[in-house]
Amino acid sequence: MATVGEARTEILRRIRSAIGEEPHVPVVPRGYRTEAGYDVDVLRELLTERLQDYKAQVVACGDTREEISAAVSGVLVEHGLTSVVAPPRVVVEWLEEPASGQQVQVVADDPEVSTGDLDGVAAVVTGAALAIAETGVIVLDGDVWCGRRAISLVPDVHVCVVRTDQVVGLPPEAVARLDPRRPQTWVAGPSATSDIELDRVEGVHGPRTLVVVLAG
Amino acid sequence: MSTYLGMPSRRVQEPSSPIQGVRDFPAAARQALGDSVLRRNLGHATSVIRGxxxxxxxxxxxxxxxxxxxxxxxxxxxxxxxxxxxxxxxxxxxxxxxxxxxxxxxxxxxxxxxxxxxxxxxxxxxxxxxxxxxxxxxxxxxxxxxxxxxxxxxxxxxxxxxxxxxxxxxxxxxxxxxxxxxxxxxxxxxxxxxxxxxxxxxxxxxxxxxxxxxxxxxxxxxxxxxxxxxxxxxxxxxxxxxxxxxxxxxxxxxxxxxxxxxxxxxxxxxxxxxxxxxxxxxxxxxxxxxxxxxxxxxxxxxxxxxxxxxxxxxxxxxxxTDVLADEVGRAALHCIRCSACLNVCPVYERTGGHSYGSVYPGPIGAILSPQLTGLTGDSVNDSLPYASSLCGACYDVCPVKIDIPSILVDLRARHVEAQQSRTGLRVPSPEAVAMAAAAYVMRDEKRFAAATRSMRWGRPFMKDGHLRGPLSSVMTGWSSSRDVPTLPDQTFREWWAERESGGHGG
The missing domain is CATH 3.40.50.10420 (NagB/RpiA/CoA transferase-like)
Known part of the structure; x- marks a missing residue:
């Protein structure tokens, strides 16, 4: 493509000629809310309500390792899930104890599970980077708790553990805490579409079931 | 600069592209309006999403x-x-x-x-x-x-x-x-x-x-x-x-x-x-x-x-970059493609997206498509800035505050200018003549007062919101899609003068 540099030069020249020599650059007003100031009880309640409104299931539990493990096991049993993939750290922390009364095959994503094999796994268990209460959002950022994006995408059930100290009130609080260099996925409920007569249908290509285990 | 607020009725055949159709908006809209299934589907969907x-x-x-x-x-x-x-x-x-x-x-x-x-x-x-x-x-x-x-x-x-x-x-x-x-x-x-x-x-x-x-x-x-x-x-x-x-x-x-x-x-x-x-x-x-x-x-x-x-x-x-060069029209580039303006637009709700002939339909399409393809004075996209009643609902819902109605009016003016420069002004269009005459009258207070007084002589030529008599054939392009308001006995200026002199309070 010999014209690449040429196109770049030409487009930049056109832009400069269109906006003129010294275009006015406005100062951006930031009069919107940047902190909600909610206490932890409000954050927990609001996140729960907003997640449920968009058809996510929310399970509350204590914040110890044992309590989280038990809550996760309970979800796997309740949904009859017999195989689960998770980042190695999550396997060690929350999936070591086999779910009571049920044989669950636990696969750590190390070495990486192939996409085809992920399609054969019933569920994924991850942590989260943070959650946003007002908009009912959980954020995954590829860290040791969240894992690769593919593992939280291909399996049909996503169980996501969020600690209450990870919950913020508003999107600006989330943006300030997140590292843009990491691959991120913001999730608000299970996948959905409104493409047919604007009738919302939950569950299309992404996980059709989202369970948030809210710890603490 | 004169601004024409009517609707051009020319039909031009041009090679189409994803942002330019083969027919102008009025022709495409006329067909869409005859499709009752389309109108039902759109009416339902847009009212749900507006709510x-x-x-x-x-x-x-x-x-x-x-x-x-x-x-x-x-x-x-x-x-x-x-x-x-x-x-x-x-x-x-x-x-x-x-x-x-x-x-x-x-x-x-x-x-x-x-x-x-x-x-x-x-x-x-x-x-x-x-x-x-x-x-x-x-x-x-x-x-x-x-x-x-x-x-x-x-x-x-x-x-x-x-x-x-x-x-x-x-x-x-x-x-x-x-x-x-x-x-x-x-x-x-x-x-x-x-x-x-x-x-x-x-x-x-x-x-x-x-x-x-x-x-x-x-x-x-x-x-x-x-x-x-x-x-x-x-x-x-x-x-x-x-x-x-x-x-x-x-x-x-x-x-x-x-x-x-x-x-x-x-x-x-x-x-x-x-x-x-x-x-x-x-x-x-x-x-x-x-x-x-x-x-x-x-x-x-x-x-x-x-x-x-x-x-x-x-x-x-x-x-x-052509859009960017226009100081008014460049705000169309602020669009984040949310489509809120489509959902509130009375024109879109009735005519549907296909009438706009572009992958960008609705109010934002009406300002973006013709600017992307260029207002040439003889392009089918020239009709898009007229595909609006200028009600302003699109501006109210726009999350980035694009003043779509003002840009539509600006583009109408640019279209008229493009048309004039293309035709070399040899034969001014009837609307250009009418608007130039209106501009002459309205520039001067006395001329304006005299003109509004003389309007009452037009009353016999109107009935039930329609023109009658010799003017009706000349003005048919304009008046077929518009009601002509009934002219009052008295102008506002006459009424005001009478009120100020203690005649009656209205």
């Missing part, structure tokens, strides 16, 4: 402050566009991506084709993208022997039906569930013939059909909602998870993005990610939003390689 939007916007106490910020960020972006694009390019490149520049649709299509060819693949999976629709990428790839699969449900419906999208957000909004069932039953490979028209059943049929495609695809093609100059981060906002599939699973990702989509700072996303979902689908937040920076194989603090090994960003001009 949803109003409810979630009402929840946000600082909505107006967010709009003010968004408007300023977009104005700043346009003023700093060269440096922001250079900064974006540097950061994407530093993060392992490759940036390409395309002056027009042909150049962008050639770049994407060559990139796909280099992978040795003959199929690509696509995330819904207005930029790739605008350049006709799918058709171009098909000519080159590459199959592009649309994976957004509505885009899939439109593609299988060999139809055209009619809405920015919900491209199949003109089709009912029964019509969609027919499309799937007859055209989707391997579909269950007993498929019902329940939206859930239709969505599940699409899931089954596309699943295997997602898992095998080696090349993904997307657009981008936002790109952050200071970090090189790109964002796609979606609902179904098809976007995540296309952005995450393939080995190569090619993103085509208009140059105006760049934002200065990472922080700016906190504004747009609040405004966009509520304005667009009427949700507090859309189900999935993906952010990626170059190739994400070596990001500090993460578990390891994540996503495509190769990433290409194609920056597209295709007429945008």
């Amino acid at each position: 949803k939007r109003a409810a979630v916007v009402g929840e946000v106490p600082d909505w107006e402050a967010l709009r003010d910020s968004a408007e300023a960020i977009k104005t700043e972006t346009m003023a700093r566009l060269p440096e922001l694009l250079e900064q974006l390019e540097a950061n994407v490149t530093a993060a392992g991506g490759t940036v390409h520049w395309a002056r027009d649709a042909d150049e962008a299509n050639r770049i994407v084709t060559e990139l796909v060819r280099a992978t040795g693949e003959t199929e690509v999976v696509k995330v819904k993208s207005m930029a790739t629709q605008e350049i006709g990428l799918n058709e171009h790839l098909e000519d080159e022997g590459i199959t592009a699969y649309e994976t957004d449900l509505a885009e899939l419906i439109v593609q299988l039906a060999e139809d055209q999208p009619s809405h920015i957000l919900v491209p199949a909004i003109h089709l009912s569930r029964t019509e969609i069932r027919e499309v799937f039953a007859t055209r989707m490979p391997g579909v269950d013939p007993l498929l019902t028209s329940e939206p859930r059943a239709l969505a599940m049929a699409a899931r089954t059909y596309l699943r295997e495609l997602f898992l095998r695809a080696k090349v993904g093609v997307s657009g981008a909602n936002f790109a952050v100059a200071e970090t090189g981060t790109l964002t796609v906002v979606e609902s179904e998870g098809n976007g995540r599939m296309c952005l995450t699973l393939p080995e190569t990702l090619i993103t085509v993005m208009g140059i105006e989509k760049v934002l200065p700072r990472w922080r700016d996303l906190e504004v747009f990610l609040q405004l966009l979902p509520r304005s667009s689908t009427g949700e507090r937040m859309n189900p999935y939003t993906t952010f990626w920076t170059g190739t994400t194989g070596h990001t500090e603090g993460t578990t390891g390689p994540d996503g495509p090994k190769e990433f290409h960003l194609v920056l597209l001009d295709n007429g945008r």
Whole structure:
């Protein structure tokens, strides 16, 4: 493509000629809310309500390792899930104890599970980077708790553990805490579409079931 | 400068493109208005989404402050566009991506084709993208022997039906569930013939059909909602998870993005990610939003390689720099493609998206399409600025405060000027004569008073809101679609003078 540099030069020249020599650059007003100031009880309640409104299931539990493990096991049993993939750290922390009364095959994503094999796994268990209460959002950022994006995408059930100290009130609080260099996925409920007569249908290509285990 | 607020009635045949139809708006609209199924589908869909939007916007106490910020960020972006694009390019490149520049649709299509060819693949999976629709990428790839699969449900419906999208957000909004069932039953490979028209059943049929495609695809093609100059981060906002599939699973990702989509700072996303979902689908937040920076194989603090090994960003001009050159019209480039203006527009609700002849329909299309193709004075897109009653609902709902009505009026004026310069003013059009006469009269107070007094002599020529007598044949183009108001006995000035002198109080 010999014209690449040429196109770049030409487009930049056109832009400069269109906006003129010294275009006015406005100062951006930031009069919107940047902190909600909610206490932890409000954050927990609001996140729960907003997640449920968009058809996510929310399970509350204590914040110890044992309590989280038990809550996760309970979800796997309740949904009859017999195989689960998770980042190695999550396997060690929350999936070591086999779910009571049920044989669950636990696969750590190390070495990486192939996409085809992920399609054969019933569920994924991850942590989260943070959650946003007002908009009912959980954020995954590829860290040791969240894992690769593919593992939280291909399996049909996503169980996501969020600690209450990870919950913020508003999107600006989330943006300030997140590292843009990491691959991120913001999730608000299970996948959905409104493409047919604007009738919302939950569950299309992404996980059709989202369970948030809210710890603490 | 004279401004004509009527509707031109010429019909011009020109080669069509994804942003320019074959007929002008009045001709296309006339046909659409005769389609009662279309009007029912659209009326239902737009009223549902208007209600949803109003409810979630009402929840946000600082909505107006967010709009003010968004408007300023977009104005700043346009003023700093060269440096922001250079900064974006540097950061994407530093993060392992490759940036390409395309002056027009042909150049962008050639770049994407060559990139796909280099992978040795003959199929690509696509995330819904207005930029790739605008350049006709799918058709171009098909000519080159590459199959592009649309994976957004509505885009899939439109593609299988060999139809055209009619809405920015919900491209199949003109089709009912029964019509969609027919499309799937007859055209989707391997579909269950007993498929019902329940939206859930239709969505599940699409899931089954596309699943295997997602898992095998080696090349993904997307657009981008936002790109952050200071970090090189790109964002796609979606609902179904098809976007995540296309952005995450393939080995190569090619993103085509208009140059105006760049934002200065990472922080700016906190504004747009609040405004966009509520304005667009009427949700507090859309189900999935993906952010990626170059190739994400070596990001500090993460578990390891994540996503495509190769990433290409194609920056597209295709007429945008022409739009940017117009001080009033350039605000059309602030658009974040939410489609709120379509959903509130009385003209869109009745005529549908196809009448606009462009992948950008509705009020935003009426200001964007003719600017992208150029107001020449004899183009079918010249009719689009007239496809509005100037009611202002589009401006009220626009999350980035684009003053669409003012731009429409400005474009009407530019159209008249283009037409005049094209015809060399030898034969001024009747409306140009009428407007020039009106301008002469209204420039002078005495002339205006005399003229309004003389209007009463016109009363015998009007009846029941229609013109009668000799004028009716001359004015038919104007008056056939408008009621003529009944003229009062007295002018306002006469009434005022009488009131001031103590005659009566009205």
